[in-house]
Amino acid sequence: MSEPAVHRTVIIDESFRVHHLLDRESVLGPVMLSPLLIYLVALIGLPLVFVFIYAFSDATTGSDSFGFVGLQTFQTTLEDPVFRIALRNTVVFTVLAQLVVIVLATVLGFVLSADFRGKWFVRFLILLPWTTPVALSALAWLWMLDSLFSPFNWILGNLHVVDQGTPVAWLGQDSLAVGSVVALQAWRTLPLAAVILMAGLTSIPPELSEQAEVDGAGFWRRFFDITMPLLAPIMMVAILFGIVATFTDMAAVYILTRGGPGNATQVLGSWSFYTGIQGGSLAQGAAIGIFMFPVLLGVCILMLRRASQTEVV
């Protein structure tokens, strides 16, 4: 006599197989999110906590000793004249670079959203600086601004704007060095802003501009009275991104001028690095870095509020 067939409850076994486990949102969600969370906690969250701890301590790179000293590090930092220059420069560079970016990005936004032959190539060119790492592009600028080999000097020399015998020291003179850093910052934050503004322009219904045209408005009235107000919220987003990128950046200054000449182009990022890492005073480096915090916090709040208030027209 044959045994009766045994019916196993295969359904339960099946549910423990990995590919079925991933069908459950309660498993799949955390699995997919964990790389991001680990990245955020390990590389952003923890360092931020350490910066705050260090800023209230006397930690140096040279010894293991660690003691809390309260606000003393901040006091030292505020009294440091280079810190004040760095703080001022950071704000000035950010404001100047973003002013340049707003104007140019709006123009480029129109170019990007326009329809013409060879559009893809122009878009490609505009986006190129954005795809290049800061350090690489800063190196390229370093060469372009070199006192001997600068192509700018060559062009200006051949146009007889400057004397070929005495080339312009782009990075050797205070005001020119400041201009160079601002130019680099504007150049590298421009593409993202231009793309954001292009998206903004595309989202404005074309009939609004046409209606204004029929209503008798000329180009400038249409631009300032219709397009700009509608573009303002998205422009704000572009500017906030630009502020974050410029305010916190140290690579541009570090590679281009090393904060020089003197400390004329020193910014919070670079001065924090020189003091904390190269100078060995971890505590003071951290304290300098913390001065970026209020600005970034403000920007973040503005960004999040924008995001939640975005008004669909």
Place this chain on the structure above:
Amino acid sequence: MAEVEVREIRKSFGGGNPAVDGISLTCKNGEYLVLLGPSGCGKTTLLRMIAGLEAPTGGDVLIGGKSVRALPPRARKIAMVFQSYALYPHKKVVQNISFPLEAQGMSAQERMEKVKWAAGLLGIDHLLQRKPRQLSGGERQRVALARALVREPQVFLLDEPLSNLDAKLRASARLELKQFQQRVGVSTIYVTHDQVEAMGLGDRIAVLNQGRLQQVGTPEEIYHHPANTFVATFVGSPPMNLLERDGKLIGFRPENIRLEKNAGSRDDATVFRGHVLRVENLGSDRYVYLRVKDAHGDTNVIAKFAIAEPLEFSNDEDADLVIRNRNINFFDRDSGQKAAA
């Protein structure tokens, strides 16, 4: 106020058939002219060329007898209402209405008076301080009309202004539009794909198809004497029935059919033998679907009766269709153009 004329106007967007293929048309002074056609027939492109938003590939546009081809939209003294109303979302109603006046450089005081006049005419005084997003569809339409009216244009151009309203609002909005135009008396060119709107609003209707003008005429002419089979079947719901007989197409409206049992031949009417397929009760009307033999074989015909009329036929019965000769249109079998009997 002015007469608008297009002469042999043409627009091609490159490749394929031209969107507008040589249309000549005049909107008389103070007239309400409706451009009617299916989507893609070129009616909106034609309107945009009159407005100056689209440059014609050929032909000319005249407003008040003068060519405006070289003029930008703002110099043409026209007002346009878009399908979406295109209210400036960041401006209050009052600023929306006064925008064309600002562009003219009018003083603030004069502007305010004009805005009040236009708002009063359209009954939107109480909405002046609102933003467009706080308005209903009907209110938006009135604001768009006030903005169009305020600069006292020579011509109104309206691009399907009712299509964004729900069906309930549409009938009352239609009435308002018509009353508004009669009050201000400005030449109006109105684009629509809805034949009910066209019949109800237009002093004259221009029917367009595939970039060409099919017929221009009063709603009665268009409805009762269509120039070709396209107009005959596009206007009217259900459309005109077309049957082939003696090498011609015979067209008659569904409501012009009488059904009889064993109708003999008549002098003043034409008779077809038919078979009832189905009777459909639509509340106020009754549609009777019939099959009729013609030179082509079997052709389906729809007859329409008011529900109050008694109907002695039901599904699957033979019935004779009697149509008075004066209600019959003849068309050429090949070209579809109107032909003599």
